[in-house]
Structures are given as structure tokens and as C-alpha cells.
Amino acid sequence: MSSQAPHPALLIPGPIEFDDEVLQSMSHYSESHVGMPFVKCFGETLTMLRTLFQTSDPASQPFVVSGSGTLGWDMVASNLSEPGDDVLVLHTGYFADSFADCFEAYGVKPTQLKAPIGDRPQLDEIEKALKEKKYKLITVTHTDTSTGVLSEIESLSKLVQRVSPETLLIVDGVCSVGCEEIRFDDWKIDCVITASQKAIGCPAGLSISMVSGRAIESFKNRKTPPNSYFASWKNWMPIMQNYEAKKPSYFATPSPQLVHALHTTLKQITARPMDERFKIHKEQSQRVKKAVAELGLKQLAEKPENQANGMTAIYLPEGITPPEILPKLMERGVVFAGGLHKQIATKYIRFGHMGVSVTDPKRNDIDTALKALKDSVAEVEAARKK
Amino acid sequence: MSSQAPHPALLIPGPIEFDDEVLQSMSHYSESHVGMPFVKCFGETLTMLRTLFQTSDPASQPFVVSGSGTLGWDMVASNLSEPGDDVLVLHTGYFADSFADCFEAYGVKPTQLKAPIGDRPQLDEIEKALKEKKYKLITVTHTDTSTGVLSEIESLSKLVQRVSPETLLIVDGVCSVGCEEIRFDDWKIDCVITASQKAIGCPAGLSISMVSGRAIESFKNRKTPPNSYFASWKNWMPIMQNYEAKKPSYFATPSPQLVHALHTTLKQITARPMDERFKIHKEQSQRVKKAVAELGLKQLAEKPENQANGMTAIYLPEGITPPEILPKLMERGVVFAGGLHKQIATKYIRFGHMGVSVTDPKRNDIDTALKALKDSVAEVEAARKK
Numbered sequence: 001m002s003s004q005a006p007h008p009a010l011l012i013p014g015p016i017e018f019d020d021e022v023l024q025s026m027s028h029y030s031e032s033h034v035g036m037p038f039v040k041c042f043g044e045t046l047t048m049l050r051t052l053f054q055t056s057d058p059a060s061q062p063f064v065v066s067g068s069g070t071l072g073w074d075m076v077a078s079n080l081s082e083p084g085d086d087v088l089v090l091h092t093g094y095f096a097d098s099f100a101d102c103f104e105a106y107g108v109k110p111t112q113l114k115a116p117i118g119d120r121p122q123l124d125e126i127e128k129a130l131k132e133k134k135y136k137l138i139t140v141t142h143t144d145t146s147t148g149v150l151s152e153i154e155s156l157s158k159l160v161q162r163v164s165p166e167t168l169l170i171v172d173g174v175c176s177v178g179c180e181e182i183r184f185d186d187w188k189i190d191c192v193i194t195a196s197q198k199a200i201g202c203p204a205g206l207s208i209s210m211v212s213g214r215a216i217e218s219f220k221n222r223k224t225p226p227n228s229y230f231a232s233w234k235n236w237m238p239i240m241q242n243y244e245a246k247k248p249s250y251f252a253t254p255s256p257q258l259v260h261a262l263h264t265t266l267k268q269i270t271a272r273p274m275d276e277r278f279k280i281h282k283e284q285s286q287r288v289k290k291a292v293a294e295l296g297l298k299q300l301a302e303k304p305e306n307q308a309n310g311m312t313a314i315y316l317p318e319g320i321t322p323p324e325i326l327p328k329l330m331e332r333g334v335v336f337a338g339g340l341h342k343q344i345a346t347k348y349i350r351f352g353h354m355g356v357s358v359t360d361p362k363r364n365d366i367d368t369a370l371k372a373l374k375d376s377v378a379e380v381e382a383a384r385k386k
Numbered sequence: 387m388s389s390q391a392p393h394p395a396l397l398i399p400g401p402i403e404f405d406d407e408v409l410q411s412m413s414h415y416s417e418s419h420v421g422m423p424f425v426k427c428f429g430e431t432l433t434m435l436r437t438l439f440q441t442s443d444p445a446s447q448p449f450v451v452s453g454s455g456t457l458g459w460d461m462v463a464s465n466l467s468e469p470g471d472d473v474l475v476l477h478t479g480y481f482a483d484s485f486a487d488c489f490e491a492y493g494v495k496p497t498q499l500k501a502p503i504g505d506r507p508q509l510d511e512i513e514k515a516l517k518e519k520k521y522k523l524i525t526v527t528h529t530d531t532s533t534g535v536l537s538e539i540e541s542l543s544k545l546v547q548r549v550s551p552e553t554l555l556i557v558d559g560v561c562s563v564g565c566e567e568i569r570f571d572d573w574k575i576d577c578v579i580t581a582s583q584k585a586i587g588c589p590a591g592l593s594i595s596m597v598s599g600r601a602i603e604s605f606k607n608r609k610t611p612p613n614s615y616f617a618s619w620k621n622w623m624p625i626m627q628n629y630e631a632k633k634p635s636y637f638a639t640p641s642p643q644l645v646h647a648l649h650t651t652l653k654q655i656t657a658r659p660m661d662e663r664f665k666i667h668k669e670q671s672q673r674v675k676k677a678v679a680e681l682g683l684k685q686l687a688e689k690p691e692n693q694a695n696g697m698t699a700i701y702l703p704e705g706i707t708p709p710e711i712l713p714k715l716m717e718r719g720v721v722f723a724g725g726l727h728k729q730i731a732t733k734y735i736r737f738g739h740m741g742v743s744v745t746d747p748k749r750n751d752i753d754t755a756l757k758a759l760k761d762s763v764a765e766v767e768a769a770r771k772k
Contacts, residue, residue, distance in 0.1 A: 004415040015416050015642065026412035026643055029390040030401050032721055033590070066591045067453045068638035071616045102615040197639060204419070205452045205591045205641030228614060229488040230453060230460045250726075252454035253583060255591030255644075256401065257412055335418055340636075 008330055009365045012337035013145045013175055013311040013352035014198035017365065018261075019268065022202060025260040034248035038256050041263050046244040048266035049210060052177065052200070053192060054274060055184035059213025063233070063240055064206055064262065066255050069174040071207035071231060072193025073102040076137070076170055078228035079219050080191065083107030085136040088129055088167075090156075092120045094146035094340050095172060099139055106227055111135075117341060118300040120151050123159055130164040137168045142176035142192075146340035148313035148350065149301045150180065157187045168215050174198060177208070178269065179281040179310035179354045190215040196258065199281070199310050199354040201265040205258045277359065278309070284358040284366055285309040288351065291370045295377060300341075300348060310354040313339075317381060321346050324380050332372035334365070394716055395751040398723035399531045399561055399697040399738035400584035403751065404647075405654065408588060411646040420634035424642050427649050432630040434652035435596060438563065438586070439578060440660060441570035445599025449619070449626055450592055450648065452641045455560040457593040457617060458579025459488040462523070462556055464614035465605050466577065469493030471522040474515055474553075476542075478506045480532035480726050481558060485525055492613055497521075503727060504686040506537050509545055516550040523554045528562035528578075532726035534699035534736065535687045536566065543573045554601050560584060563594070564655065565667040565696035565740045576601040582644065585667070585696050585740040587651040591644045663745065664695070670744040670752055671695040674737065677756045681763060686727075686734060696740040699725075703767060707732050710766050718758035720751070 003020045010017050031038045042064070049062040065071060081087055084107065089100045091114040100110035113121045113129050130138070138160055140151045153171060160169050168190040173182060177192060178199030184192065190212045197204035211219075211233075219226075219233055226232040235251045242249030269277065289307060292299065292314055300313040316325060322338035326349065329336050337352070339345035351373070357365035389406045396403050417424045428450070435448040451457060467473055470493065475486045477500040486496035499507045499515050516524070524546055526537045539557060546555050554576040559568060563578060564585030570578065576598045583590035597605075597619075605612075605619055612618040621637045628635035655663065675693060678685065678700055686699040702711060708724035712735065715722050723738070725731035737759070743751035 004413075007415045007417075010416045010418060012418050015419065015639065018416050023413040023415070023643075027390075027409040029393045029409070030396045030404050030589070031393075032396060032398050032723070033401065034723075035721060065454075067457070067616060068451075068640070070638035071453070074614065074616045077615065105611065105613060105615040105618065107613070195639065197641075203416070203641060203643045204639045205644055225491065227491060227493070228460065228617075229463065229491040230457045231614075231616065232491065252456035253401065253581065253590045254454070255583075255589060257409075257589045258591055258641075258644075335421065337418070337420075 008333045008335050009357065009368060010335050011352050011357060011365060011369050012335060013350050015204050016198060016201065016352055016355045017357050018201060018203060019265065019356050019360070022261050022265045025264040026203060026257050028257050028260045031256050033253050033256055034250055039243060039246055039248050042243045042254065042259050043246045045259055045263045045266060046240060048270050049208065051270045052266060053182060053184040053210040055210060057185050057213060059216065060184065061211045061216050061237065061240065063209040063211065063236055064259065065236060066205060066258070067207040068204065069193070069195025069207060072209055073099050074228055074231035075209060075233065076191060076193060077103045077106040077108055078226045078231050079233045080168060080170070080215060081108040081136050082222055082224050083227065085109065086111060086133050087137040087139065088113060088135040090121045090126065090138065090140045090151065091115060092141050092147060092149040092151060093144035094342070095141045095144050099172060117344060118147060118149060118302055118306065120149055120306055123155060126156065127159055127163050130160065130167065135164065135167045137170050139170040139172060141172040142180060143308040143310060145175040145311065147300045148308045148311050149306050150308040152305070153182070153189065154187045157189065161188060168218060175308070175310060179278070180308070181278045184210055196262055201355040202262040203258065205255060206262060280359055281309045281354065284353055285312070288312050288353055288366065288370065295374055311350060311352045313348055313350050315348045317377065319384070320380050322349050325349060325376055328376035328379055329372050332375060334369045334372045394719045394721050395743065395754060396721050397738050397743060397751060397755050398721060399736050401590050402584060402587060402738055402741045403743050404587055404589060405651065405742050405746070408647050408650045411650040412589060412643050414643050414646045417642050419639050419642055420636055425629060425632055425634050428629045428640065428645050429632045431645055431649045431652060432626060434656050435594065437656045438652060439568060439570040439596040441596060443571050443599060445602065446570065447597045447602050447623065447626065449595040449597065449622055450645065451622060452591060452644070453593040454590065455579070455581025455593060458595055459485050460614055460617040461595060461619065462577060462579060463489045463492040463494055464612045464617050465619045466554060466556070466601060467494040467522050468608055468610050469613065471495065472497060472519050473523040473525065474499060474521040476507045476512065476524065476526045476537065477501060478527050478533060478535040478537060479530035480728070481527045481530050485558060503730060504533060504535060504688055504692065506535055506692055509541060512542065513545055513549050516546065516553065521550065521553045523556050525556040525558060527558040528566060529694040529696060531561040531697065533686045534694045534697050535692050536694040538691070539568065539575065540573045543575065547574060554604060561694070561696060565664070566694070567664045570596055582648055587741040588648045589644065591641060592648060666745055667695045667740065670739055671698070674698050674739055674752065674756065681760055697736060697738045699734055699736050701734045703763065705770070706766050708735050711735060711762055714762035714765055715758050718761060720755045720758045
């Protein structure tokens with residue numbers, strides 16, 4: 001039985017439901033951030049991230065820093081690009097707009113390649129864009145949390161290597177790491193940024209990144225110093241390397257409790273093959289998408305190859321809005337999220353299916369959610385007809 | 387009885403020991419960051435910060451953002467100063483050097499006014515400096531965690547108002563908020579930045595700030611946009627105002643568990659008069675400093691008016707180093723910190739006495755620590771004489 005107080009199942013695309021043991025790690029008694037017990041825990045956590053990202057290249061560099069996932073954008077913009085650089089931002093929703101804003105704050109020039117809502121930029125369009133200008137970075141949102149659109153990383157990477165091999169490939173994996181396949185080395189990714197509170201299954205508050213040796217070299221060869229401080233890898237890199245080597249080190253105080261919780265969830269995740277984890281997420285996602293279709297509801301991402309495995313963004317029946325349906329879902333014990341994409345925010349809802357809600361057979365979250373969705377839609381539609 | 391597993395008392399100058407109820411809040415079940423239960427909790431937390439900082443001016447703006455205390459420097463440098471601005475950094479140890487580095491990362495020009503180790507810049511020197519150049523900001527480390535030196539804020543503020551009234555007064559209160567008197571309105575402070583894990587008594591992972599209406603006006607009248615993104619108040623200000631008005635709002639995902647823990651500790655702190663809290667910290671600090679003197683040990687901060695009330699930095703007897711004494715203290719159930727000021731790091735240790743370790747009469751942390759210090763010094767000295 002869960003040690004958590006009774007509560008509705010949180011099935012938004014992050015934060016997600018957390019395992020009991022992970023939440024208990026959050027209450028760990030206070031420890032020195034430079035004492036050996038915590039240094040060991042932090043070091044092991046960094047090493048386990050290598051397994052999570054499927055990288056065995058010792059030049060790959062993990063970072064775990066207190067902050068929201070958004071802090072990862074600042075890290076990319078201020079460490080991997082320099083003022084005046086051009087970067088190509090592939091747009092599949094809200095989060096590309098924000099990443100572009102972040103680049104601009106650091107004096108970097110983003111060019112957005114936009115797709116219609118629910119779709120993603122096509123490889124031939126990307127090829128054309130890459131040939132038009134020399135881009136320092138190309139960024140892709142692996143799963144855009146605002147639309148549930150999944151981007152394809154492997155073929156994108158091959159394209160970039162062929163057409164513009166000097167361009168670094170940056171993956172925003174906030175809503176994908178831990179539920180979508182990511183083969184960091186095999187796919188030659190230069191940087192994945194993510195956050196703790198989604199498919200990694202640790203409460204919010206940690207910015208997590210993996211950076212390739214090639215990207216670290218590019219960082220070291222900057223013409224100008226990083227134009228951030230808390231987000232600067234110049235400050236954090238020696239700290240991460242020391243912690244992983246089990247040596248105490250200090251730049252800014254990490255959050256021992258959050259790192260303990262991350263350690264706990266990574267231990268659980270890496271105890272099983274990563275492929276098995278991706279398979280379970282895919283199977284459960286298929287089940288959700290099938291049930292949604294059976295209700296006569298459409299997804300924002302129409303094409304199956306565009307559909308994320310950790311969440312589903314669902315158009316509501318014509319005329320029904322999130323403020324009508326979300327309370328009905330809540331009454332039935334599940335929390336979904338409203339729309340986030342500005343142009344259509346009032347027309348859809350988002351259902352997150354990541355982490356223990358899909359991997360823990362003792363939970364019944366997905367069944368409960370699908371039944372709640374069916375009954376809530378029926379209730380609202382019946383009320384409309386009166 | 388404490389619900390925490392048995393562990394040595396953490397008496398470093400942060401993170402500190404945490405109250406059971408605060409640690410339990412860290413395990414709060416997962417909640418939506420835009421759902422009403424959490425929005426209410428976050429909103430109340432922001433409002434309680436006004437009491438903590440003793441500000442009743444509605445124009446004062448609190449910020450709570452996921453990050454280390456260091457993130458507060460980025461907020462100051464990228465929101466309150468602009469590239470090319472001159473800022474005056476009063477130096478009482480390690481943290482002024484780092485704050486100056488942070489300003490430089492954002493293109494701001496810091497001038498450091500340094501005092502000898504254990505001392506602080508004097509008012510006449512500060513007056514001279516303020517008259518030499520037009521400074522956008524003056525920064526002061528209230529308690530420098532590396533030296534235990536306390537700065538005097540009220541007289542500094544009066545000086546700045548008299549000599550350079552347009553200069554904004556910025557207080558680094560990471561090691562002072564919650565244990566040293568701070569009268570935000572009365573002392574006409576423009577910004578205090580701090581962190582959760584010291585005298586506020588909440589686990590690390592939150593950057594906490596209070597900004598005056600005057601500083602917010604100055605921010606709004608910037609000639610250039612903020613040159614950060616995650617640290618930008620342009621992004622966070624509407625979010626903080628919405629949360630405090632109990633309206634859901636999103637820029638980047640906050641950490642619900644850390645905010646719950648902050649809510650719990652602020653509820654405990656603000657249930658009693660702030661002056662009472664400062665008095666207890668002062669009394670216990672006096673007791674520590676008296677005991678240290680009785681052991682024949684000197685503090686880095688020699689002058690009583692320079693001595694912080696939340697920590698004591700203690701020179702070790704000639705020839706004894708932190709790696710010799712710290713394990714002896716650990717054997718006796720207490721964790722102190724080594725030196726941090728680069729020039730003398732091997733010559734001193736730091737003893738933090740903040741939060742529940744001094745305010746909770748059921749704990750015996752200070753007595754245990756003083757006895758452990760006495761016995762450890764005696765043991766190391768006896769071994770030396772052999």
C-alpha cells in the first residue's frame with residue numbers, strides 16, 4: 001500500500017506521480033553538501049545518468065543543477081552559442097517559442113522553422129534551412145509538452161551530419177527523457193537538456209543535462225566567456241567532475257534531498273533494461289490513443305509517427321472547454337492539464353502517461369483515467385443536450 | 387521524538403538541521419503546479435515572506451524560484467544592472483569575489499572595496515568610494531559564510547541615502563535572513579537575495595528574494611532587456627504576482643515539494659515575533675563565542691560588532707588543520723565545516739548555529755557541539771604532545 005496520503009492521480013505531462021520510495025528520499029535528514037555520504041550519492045547519480053542517456057563515451061558530461069527544466073535553455077544559450085551566432089530552432093509548439101526567447105536574451109539569433117499545429121518540420125525543409133545559413137546549433141523539442149508532438153531524433157541527426165556537420169544537435173528532452181528512446185552516443189547527439197519531474201520520476205527542482213565530448217570541446221573553444229553565471233558550465237563542470245570522482249567540491253549549494261530522490265528513481269530505472277522501459281511506455285501510450293480514438297476524439301498530433309509516448313494532447317468535442325471537463329475528471333480522481341498552445345488553448349486537454357503510472361502494475365492510473373475521460377465527456381455532452 | 391533517522395547534528399553554516407514537519411512536507415504527494423491546492427500554498431508562502439523580511443509596502447515584490455542561492459546574484463546582475471554599469475561590491479570574504487565574477491559575466495563592472503580578513507569596509511571608506519564614481523548598485527554580504535563577518539546594514543543604508551541616493555542597496559542575505567535582524571522597509575533596502583537552506587530552515591533548492599518598489603521601477607525603466615532568461619524578472623514577476631493573488635500561472639515549473647517545505651517553515655517562523663527569533667540567535671551566538679574564547683580560540687571576526695549571530699568562524703590552534711579536527715567532531719556527533727576563504731582555508735573551521743538547532747529547546751545541538759569542540763581540540767592537542 002502506498003505511504004502517500006490519498007490524492008487524485010496526477011496525470012498531467014509533468015510533474016507526474018512519484019514512487020513512495022522516491023518521495024521518502026525527499027525527507028532525508030540534513031547532510032553536508034561536501035560530506036562524503038552525500039558526495040557519494042551525488043557521484044553515483046551522475047554516473048547513473050550515463051545509463052539513462054545510453055552513453056558510454058567517457059567524454060560525455062552530465063550536469064545536475066538546482067533549477068527548473070528551463071534553466072537548461074540558459075545553459076545551452078550561454079555555453080554552446082555566443083552572441084551573434086545563428087541557431088536553428090525547430091518548432092513543434094509553445095516550447096520552441098520560449099527557447100527562441102531564451103536565445104535572444106543571450107544575444108543569439110534564433111531562426112524558427114515552424115510546422116502547422118500537431119505536425120513537425122519535415123526533413124527536406126530542415127535540409128533547405130541548414131543549407132541557407134551556417135548555424136552554430138540546431139534545437140529540437142523531442143516531445144513538445146504543449147502539443148504532444150514527438151520529433152524524430154535519429155534521422156534528424158543523420159541529416160545534420162550530412163548537410164551541416166559542424167552544427168551541434170541540441171535536444172530539449174524535458175518531456176521525453178525516461179519515456180522515449182534516446183541513444184545519446186549512437187545518434188550522435190551533442191546535448192540533451194531535461195528536468196527531474198517528468199518521466200525521470202523525481203520531484204521538480206533539478207535541471208539535468210548530458211553534453212557530448214564534441215560539445216564540451218566547442219564550449220572550451222568559445223571566443224567569449226559564457227555570458228551567464230549560475231548557468232555557466234565554466235563554474236559547474238569541475239564540480240560535476242569532482243562529485244562523480246567522489247571528491248567534495250563547491251560552487252553553489254546543491255539540493256541534497258532532491259539529489260537523493262533522483263538517486264532513488266535512477267536506481268529503480270537503471271535496474272531494468274532501458275528498452276523495456278521505452279516499450280512499456282509505448283504500449284500504454286498506444287492503449288491510451290486507441291481509447292481516445294474510440295471515444296471519437298482527435299489528437300493534436302494526427303500522424304502516428306508524430307505522437308509522443310509519454311503524453312496525449314486531445315481535442316475536446318466541439319464547444320466543450322477544459323474548464324468544463326477538468327473538474328469532472330477531478331471528481332473521478334484524475335488530474336489532466338488544460339491546453340498550453342496559445343492559438344488553441346481552449347480546445348484541448350493533455351493527458352500525461354509517464355513513469356510509475358505506466359510502469360507500476362500495482363497502480364491503476366491509466367484504467368482509471370480512461371474510464372474517467374469517457375464518463376466525463378459523456379456527462380458534459382449529456383448536460384449540453386438538455 | 388524526531389521522526390528522522392539518527393544522524394550527526396549538521397552544524398555547518400548551511401544547509402542546517404531541519405524540523406521534522408518541514409522534512410515531512412518534502413514528501414508531499416505530487417500536485418499540479420497550476421492546481422488550486424498548490425497555487426494557494428505558493429501564494430501564502432510569498433505573502434509570509436513579507437513578514438519574514440518585515441516589509442508591509444505592497445510595492446515590495448517577493449520571488450521564489452528553483453535554484454541555489456547563487457541564482458539570486460544572476461537575478462541582481464541581469465535585472466537591476468545593465469552592461470557597462472558600475473557597481474560597488476563591499477568585500478568581507480569569498481562571496482564578494484564570486485558576486486563580482488557574476489557581475490562580470492553579465493557585462494557589469496564591479497569595483498571591490500576590500501577589508502582585511504575578519505573585518506569589513508568602514509563607512510568612511512565606503513563614503514569615499516561612493517563619491518568617486520556613480521554606482522548603479524552597492525552590494526553587501528550581510529553575513530559572509532566564509533568568514534562569519536557581519537555587515538551593518540542600517541548605517542550603510544543611511545550613508546548611501548545621504549551620499550548617493552540613486553544607488554540601489556543590494557543585500558546578500560544568504561546566511562543572514564531568518565537569524566539576523568533585517569528591517570526591509572525601515573532600512574530602505576532595495577533588494578535582499580537569500581536561499582532556503584540556512585536560517586530559513588528549508589532544504590536547499592530555492593532562491594528567495596525581496597525587491598523594493600523602487601528597485602522594481604528601476605528594473606522596469608531599463609534601457610536594455612534583461613540579459614538572462616531563467617533569472618529574468620520579466621518572466622517571473624507576473625508569475626509571482628499571480629500566485630500571490632491565488633491565480634494559476636506558468637513560466638517554468640516550480641518545485642511543489644520544496645515550496646511546501648518553505649511554507650511549513652515560514653508558518654513556524656512567522657507564528658512568533660521576528661524580534662524574538664533574532665534575540666534567541668544572538669543569545670546562543672554569544673554563548674558559542676564565549677565558549678570558544680574560553681577554549682583560548684580566536685574568531686576570524688575579532689571585533690564583536692563584526693561577528694555574525696548565525697555562525698562562528700574559528701581559528702584552530704597553531705598547526706592543527708581542519709582534516710585533523712573535523713573527524714574528531716564527527717565521532718562526537720557533530721558536523722562542522724572547514725575553511726572557505728582561500729588564503730587561510732587550512733587554518734580555521736566554521737560552526738553554524740541557526741534555525742532549530744538554536745530555537746528548538748528539545749534539541750541539544752549547541753551543548754553537544756561545544757562539548758565536542760572542547761574534547762576534540764584537547765584530544766588533537768594531546769596527540770600532538772606525545
